Amino acid sequence: MENxxxxxGRASEYVDQAIALVMSYAPxxxxxxxxxxxxxxxxxxxxxxxxxxxxxxxxxxxxxxCGLISAVLKVLLLIxxxxxxxxxxxxxxxxxxxxxxxxxxxxxxxxxxxxxxxLILIFKPFKVGDTIEAQGxxxxxxxxxxxxxxxxxxxxxxxxxxxxxxxxATLVNVSIYNTRRCDMTFGIRYGDDIDKAKAILQRLMExxxxxxxxxxxxxxxxxxxxxxxxxxxRVWVATDDLWPYYWDMHEKVRKAFDEEGLRAPLPQxxxxxxxxx
Numbered sequence: 001m002e003n004x005x006x007x008x009g010r011a012s013e014y015v016d017q018a019i020a021l022v023m024s025y026a027p028x029x030x031x032x033x034x035x036x037x038x039x040x041x042x043x044x045x046x047x048x049x050x051x052x053x054x055x056x057x058x059x060x061x062x063x064x065x066c067g068l069i070s071a072v073l074k075v076l077l078l079i080x081x082x083x084x085x086x087x088x089x090x091x092x093x094x095x096x097x098x099x100x101x102x103x104x105x106x107x108x109x110x111x112x113x114x115x116x117x118x119l120i121l122i123f124k125p126f127k128v129g130d131t132i133e134a135q136g137x138x139x140x141x142x143x144x145x146x147x148x149x150x151x152x153x154x155x156x157x158x159x160x161x162x163x164x165x166x167x168x169a170t171l172v173n174v175s176i177y178n179t180r181r182c183d184m185t186f187g188i189r190y191g192d193d194i195d196k197a198k199a200i201l202q203r204l205m206e207x208x209x210x211x212x213x214x215x216x217x218x219x220x221x222x223x224x225x226x227x228x229x230x231x232x233x234r235v236w237v238a239t240d241d242l243w244p245y246y247w248d249m250h251e252k253v254r255k256a257f258d259e260e261g262l263r264a265p266l267p268q269x270x271x272x273x274x275x276x277x
Contacts, residue, residue, distance in 0.1 A: 036077065043074060047066050112162075116166060126176075129175075132171055134151075139153035139157075147163060149162075149166055177239060181236050182236070185230050187265045189262075189263060194229060194231075205217055210244075215236050220232050
């Protein structure tokens, strides 16, 4: 009987301790859960507002900044909720720091992409909507995120390029200026009238309203090839008109040369035959 009363006493003591712990920590846990729910709602609300307002002013910075702010605020919220429960924030921060170091060592490439994204946003070699040529691809920039830049090519492909590669390699921003020079070369046969060919090119250039006169166009002999005299044709046009102008002018020049009797130069070889007795 004495052992039974002793066991009942210990059980009663454990129950009292459990009740005390529940009464002590239940409000803290409940408050931490409420804080997490409300905090996440406020963070998401704030990020959506920032995304809406900043997207109108600077679409390039928009996605990057919103993602970074969201991540930082959620980490701070988690630390605050942990401190409410009674977890020592100093040890928690140290744990997060150690985990961050381990993750950083494992994800060095991602950190390089993150640094590349920061450099892109600071120096702005391109922005959303620009047409760039980089890493062997030509297309329009659709989005600049924390780690990657998304480019849509003109044949409707979606290219994801790491920011680290973009910030450390040469790229061409095709659409940064309003005008571009259209460089073309047209060959005529040796013996054809050079002045006549230049007059045809001048007439075609002046008849196309897309041709700009400032800077001044340039039509001259560019080189003397093995089988042709190559005329250099340099005309400035609006950036959006560059490729349509290039393709149209090649067709117009070929037709005009044919009508004027200027045939396309063909490869020629002189063969000397010697009879050996």
